[in-house]
Amino acid sequence: MNTSVATVCLSGGLVEKLHACAVAGFDGVEIMDADLVAAPESPEEIRALCDRLGLRIEMFQPFRDAEGVDDTTFADNLRRASAKFDVMERLGTDLMLLCSNAGTATTGDEDVLVRQLGAFADLAAERGIRVAYEALAWGRHVDDYRDAWRLVERADRPNLGICLDSFHILSRGHDPADIERIPGEKILFLQLADAPALDMDVLQWSRHHRLFPGEGDFDLTGFLGHVLRAGYTGPLSLEVFNDTFRQTDVVRTAAHARRSLTWLADRTAAANGWSEPRIPAPKEARGVDFVEVAGSDLHEIDQLLGQLGFAFRGLHQSKPVRLWSAGTARIILNEQVRAAAPRLSALGLTVDDARSAAARASALGADPVFRRTYRGEVELRAVASPDGTEVYWNDRDPEESWIREFSGGEARAAFAGTIDHVNVSYPWQEFDEAVLFMSSVVGLGAEPPADVPGPRGLVRSQVMRSRDGVVRLPMNLAPPTAPVPHRHIAVRVDDAIAVARGAQERGLRFLPIPANYYDDVQARFALDDDVLGALKELGLLYDRDGDGEFIHFYTPTFGGLFLEIVERRGGYDGYGAPNAPVRLSAQRQVA
Missing domain, CATH: 3.10.180.10 (2,3-Dihydroxybiphenyl 1,2-Dioxygenase, domain 1)
Structure with missing residues (x-):
C-alpha cells in the first residue's frame, strides 16, 4: 500500500509539512499550489528535499476553472496551465489535478467541455504531463464523478483520466458502485476524506469539516472497496480540509493522518477477504x-x-x-x-x-x-x-x-464493584484524534454523539465502547474557550445508597447537590417519599428511562480527577446525562 497526503492537510510551512510527512511514514505527497507559492524555497529545492526525505511528489494541485468557458477565456486558461506545467517540471511530478469549473463556467454544453478538456490534455501531453479531472461537489455544470468520467471517455486522450475524491462523491449522496465501471488505468488518482453527517452548504462542509478516515460518518470502507475492485493501483491519498488540523502540531497530525490510512486499508481488506495489508485483527477488550x-x-x-x-x-x-x-x-x-x-x-x-x-x-x-x-x-x-x-x-x-x-494490605472491601466506565476529556484540537485512536488501536466502537449543557456552553459527549458494553469510555469535548472537563472513574455497585451511607459514616462528603434538583426529580418521576428522602439526605442523583433506573453520586475533585459511584437497575444503559448540567455547575461552584 502506497500512501500519500495533501500538504493542505497540515499546519506550518511547506518544508515543515514535508519533514512531518516523512517522519509519519508517508510514501508521497500532493503539493498544494498555495503551499508552494508561499514557500521561500524554489521548486528545485522542494524537489531535492523530497528526494532526501524519500517522498515522491505524486501530484500537483489544483488547477481550477479551465473548461466550460468562451474561446478567449479558454486561451488564457491554457496560458495559465502552461506556466504551471513549467512549475511541475521543476518539481519533478507529471500529474496535475484539474477540478471541474465552479466559478467561471458559462456553458454546460458537453461538446464544448469535451473539446476543451481534450485541448487541455493535448497541451499537457506535449510536456509529458497527465491530467486527472475531478468533479467538485459544487461544480457549476460537472458535480458528479459519473459525468466527469463520461467527458473524459469522450475526450479520449491517453494522458487524461479522472481523480476520485470520497468527499465530493459521498457528500452528494452519489452511488459509488458505478466506480467499478471505470477502467482502473483511467483512475489516475484517489483522494480520501471522512466527514460528519451535516446539513449545510456543501462548500463550507468541505472547506472546514472534513476528517481523517474513521472519524466521521462516511462509509469509506465500502467506497475504497469499489475503487480497488475497479483496478486502481495508485496511492491512497488524504485530502482533508479542516481548521483544527491546520492549527495543531504538524508532526502529531501527520502521524494521526497516517494511522487513519492504515486503519482504513486494514478495514477494507478485512471486509473484502483480501490478504493485504496484514495487520493483526483488533482484540476486543473483555x-x-x-x-x-x-x-x-x-x-x-x-x-x-x-x-x-x-x-x-x-x-x-x-x-x-x-x-x-x-x-x-x-x-x-x-x-x-x-x-x-x-x-x-x-x-x-x-x-x-x-x-x-x-x-x-x-x-x-x-x-x-x-x-x-x-x-x-x-x-x-x-x-x-x-x-x-x-x-x-x-x-x-x-x-x-x-x-x-x-x-x-487486605483483600476485603466494603462492597464488590466493577469499573463501569472511565470518562475522559480533551481540548478541541485533540478530540478527533482521540476518537480515531480508541477505535483503531483499542478497537472500541463509537456511539452517536450527544450535546450536554454546561455552565460554559455545550459539552460534546462521544461514548466509545466494546460491543458488549463491558468497556465504556465516554469522551467529552468542551467548547473552545472553556476549560477541559475533569476526568473521572465510575465504579458500578449493587447498592449505591448503601455504599453512600457507608462512605458518609467514614467521613466522606459528596459533591453538594442543590435542593432545586430534587424538586425537579420529584416533578419528573414522582418518586416514593422514602426514596426521594434518601436521595436528598445523601446527595445522590437519579435518572430513569423505559428500561430501568440509574442512581449515582460524585466525590470531590482532586486536581483534574474525581470518582463516581453508579448503580444500574434493570436495563438502564445510559450515564445519567440529564444530571450532567447539575454536576458541572456544582463542580464549578466548589472549584
Missing part, C-alpha cells in the same frame, strides 16, 4: 483490568478510596505504587511522577491475546510504553495514546499475575 492515577502526592486519593470502602491491597514490591480494589474495580496509585495534581494516567484492559493487541497498535503507529520491570515481575504490553494516557493489555488472571507484586 473488561477493565485496572485504572491508574498518577501524581507526586496521592494521599488525598488514598483517603478518598478508603472512605468509599475500597480495600488497600498493599505496596508494590519495587516501585512507589499502591493498589486499591473493590471486587474487580482496581485503582493503582502511581507516585513515580513529578506533577503534584492527580491525573488519570493509564487504563488497563483484559484481552485474549495481549501480544497481538500490542502488535496491531504498533502497526498503527502507536508509541510503545517502557516501564522498568524487575526479575519476577509481570511485563504488561502498552502504548501511549495521543494525549499521553497509557493503554495496557493483559491476557492473564491479574490475581495470579501482577497483583501478586503488591503486599501489606
Whole structure:
C-alpha cells in the first residue's frame, strides 16, 4: 500500500509539512499550489528535499476553472496551465489535478467541455504531463464523478483520466458502485476524506469539516472497496480540509493522518477477504483490568478510596505504587511522577491475546510504553495514546499475575464493584484524534454523539465502547474557550445508597447537590417519599428511562480527577446525562 497526503492537510510551512510527512511514514505527497507559492524555497529545492526525505511528489494541485468557458477565456486558461506545467517540471511530478469549473463556467454544453478538456490534455501531453479531472461537489455544470468520467471517455486522450475524491462523491449522496465501471488505468488518482453527517452548504462542509478516515460518518470502507475492485493501483491519498488540523502540531497530525490510512486499508481488506495489508485483527477488550492515577502526592486519593470502602491491597514490591480494589474495580496509585495534581494516567484492559493487541497498535503507529520491570515481575504490553494516557493489555488472571507484586494490605472491601466506565476529556484540537485512536488501536466502537449543557456552553459527549458494553469510555469535548472537563472513574455497585451511607459514616462528603434538583426529580418521576428522602439526605442523583433506573453520586475533585459511584437497575444503559448540567455547575461552584 502506497500512501500519500495533501500538504493542505497540515499546519506550518511547506518544508515543515514535508519533514512531518516523512517522519509519519508517508510514501508521497500532493503539493498544494498555495503551499508552494508561499514557500521561500524554489521548486528545485522542494524537489531535492523530497528526494532526501524519500517522498515522491505524486501530484500537483489544483488547477481550477479551465473548461466550460468562451474561446478567449479558454486561451488564457491554457496560458495559465502552461506556466504551471513549467512549475511541475521543476518539481519533478507529471500529474496535475484539474477540478471541474465552479466559478467561471458559462456553458454546460458537453461538446464544448469535451473539446476543451481534450485541448487541455493535448497541451499537457506535449510536456509529458497527465491530467486527472475531478468533479467538485459544487461544480457549476460537472458535480458528479459519473459525468466527469463520461467527458473524459469522450475526450479520449491517453494522458487524461479522472481523480476520485470520497468527499465530493459521498457528500452528494452519489452511488459509488458505478466506480467499478471505470477502467482502473483511467483512475489516475484517489483522494480520501471522512466527514460528519451535516446539513449545510456543501462548500463550507468541505472547506472546514472534513476528517481523517474513521472519524466521521462516511462509509469509506465500502467506497475504497469499489475503487480497488475497479483496478486502481495508485496511492491512497488524504485530502482533508479542516481548521483544527491546520492549527495543531504538524508532526502529531501527520502521524494521526497516517494511522487513519492504515486503519482504513486494514478495514477494507478485512471486509473484502483480501490478504493485504496484514495487520493483526483488533482484540476486543473483555473488561477493565485496572485504572491508574498518577501524581507526586496521592494521599488525598488514598483517603478518598478508603472512605468509599475500597480495600488497600498493599505496596508494590519495587516501585512507589499502591493498589486499591473493590471486587474487580482496581485503582493503582502511581507516585513515580513529578506533577503534584492527580491525573488519570493509564487504563488497563483484559484481552485474549495481549501480544497481538500490542502488535496491531504498533502497526498503527502507536508509541510503545517502557516501564522498568524487575526479575519476577509481570511485563504488561502498552502504548501511549495521543494525549499521553497509557493503554495496557493483559491476557492473564491479574490475581495470579501482577497483583501478586503488591503486599501489606487486605483483600476485603466494603462492597464488590466493577469499573463501569472511565470518562475522559480533551481540548478541541485533540478530540478527533482521540476518537480515531480508541477505535483503531483499542478497537472500541463509537456511539452517536450527544450535546450536554454546561455552565460554559455545550459539552460534546462521544461514548466509545466494546460491543458488549463491558468497556465504556465516554469522551467529552468542551467548547473552545472553556476549560477541559475533569476526568473521572465510575465504579458500578449493587447498592449505591448503601455504599453512600457507608462512605458518609467514614467521613466522606459528596459533591453538594442543590435542593432545586430534587424538586425537579420529584416533578419528573414522582418518586416514593422514602426514596426521594434518601436521595436528598445523601446527595445522590437519579435518572430513569423505559428500561430501568440509574442512581449515582460524585466525590470531590482532586486536581483534574474525581470518582463516581453508579448503580444500574434493570436495563438502564445510559450515564445519567440529564444530571450532567447539575454536576458541572456544582463542580464549578466548589472549584
